[in-house]
Amino acid sequence: MRVLVAEDDYVSSLMLTCCLEEFGYEVTTVDNGLKALELIRTGEFQLVISDWSMPKMTGVELCRQIRKRPASTYTYVILLTSHQGTESVVEGLEAGADDFIVKPFQPDELQVRLRAGERVLSLESRDVTIFALAKLAESRDPDTGAHLDRIREYCRVLCEKLVEHGPYVDQIDGDYVRTVYLTSPLHDIGKVGIPDNILLKPGKLTDEEFGTMKQHAKIGSDTLDAALKARPDAQYLRMARDIALSHHEKFDGSGYPFGLKGQDIPLCGRITALADVYDALRTKRVYKPAFSHEKAREIIIEGSGTHFDPVIVDVFLQTELKFVEIGQGFVDDVPQSRRESNNNVTPVSHSILSRFDRTLTFAEALVTAST
Amino acid sequence: MSHFQLSNPADGNSAFDFMALLGRCMGNFKIIERVIAAFRDVGANDLNQLQSAMEIEDYGAFVEIAHRFKGAACNVSAIGLSSLLLQAEQSGRARDRAEVQRIMAALHLEWGYFKKVVNVFAPELTNATHGLVEQSRSNLSEKRHACSSC
Known part of the structure; x- marks a missing residue:
């Protein structure tokens, strides 16, 4: 594993390097926080050991900068310090440091703390598991293709703009x-609980069928809520549940399942709603062609304040070129919709695995993934 | 004082704790040699910089150098030096010129003694055969010991 060492004292840096190489790490060293930040931005370093006092940028400021940046991977930061007081620890933790080593360091302690960091980083495999679950749910839905990849990228783009300015x-x-980014692909996980004869039905759904289809928001939310009850500290499950439940709510209160209005709809749900609709508009369905970006844009602008949060629509307009790029970067590779070739669908899978069993299995898998 | 802690005859205080350094280098003598060689080189430079900062009364630079030098001295278990450098840092912060001058004089003495002591464990060789490859401080990752056997 690669470790980045930020230390302005050459002797300390050399000793750290020697120890880390003995432990089997691949080490890169820099002598100030700014250089460290540049390297971290490349995404090649997830484990960082930084001195507290350094020229140009201190270790504490480096931590702040790392935590500020939106990233799809976590960076584990250990601060080296000669300060042993509580105030320093609090300042470091508030800045986002994960651990501390008091100088002069002891090799055994260094190794143990690095192992702890590696354990935390290994939790990232959880993210992969979650995405795999979402993909599994998606596999039952015929029209999706690279939908999940695009959705989370659209959400990321919107969030990155929203974090800069605005309300x-x-x-x-x-x-x-x-x-x-991690949880938005789970927005339609409740579709595993929808019978195949409705989910895979070619053409328009009847009112009754649509009523059943609408239940996917609640089914998904209940599934994730079950996982959340087992791990109440898992914030990502909370957000996943909120997204699953609220991504079909509309800003004017005309959405489902609860008809929530305006700011009562969780922000993550409002963000995912726009991303989901934009992608649906841009994708070919059996009942409609793929719309151009311009057409989709027009529809979204029309929905500002009714379907969508106007602030998020504004952000969408500021970032629309990125939406186009993402759409071009994640192209569906399914030549023909399964829905089109699935006219004789019978609710076989539904009869094999009841809706309850299926959602329970997902909840269990999510809890397993988070432990 | 441990059997392996060597005292400075000028003040009787411990100058160097070899066992602590050995532990920190995981018992690897080659690492000890590299570290001491680096410290000889960097320390001499830091001491000169400290002297210059004192002479022009640039206490900001004085404190920064003393702090960095202290970290290095702690790491190589140069007990006497790290203790004096802590005092230097504090006196520099207080802009206490007289105290800074006193400590600088003591630092020069301690540095000379430290070099003699560590020579027992890691003899000083000429730069041409065993020195550090001199490169910019800003490129630490490329600063490597010149001796290929290490």
């Missing part, structure tokens, strides 16, 4: 962006 800057930070 939601207090609600969004780097962690929020990362969690939306």
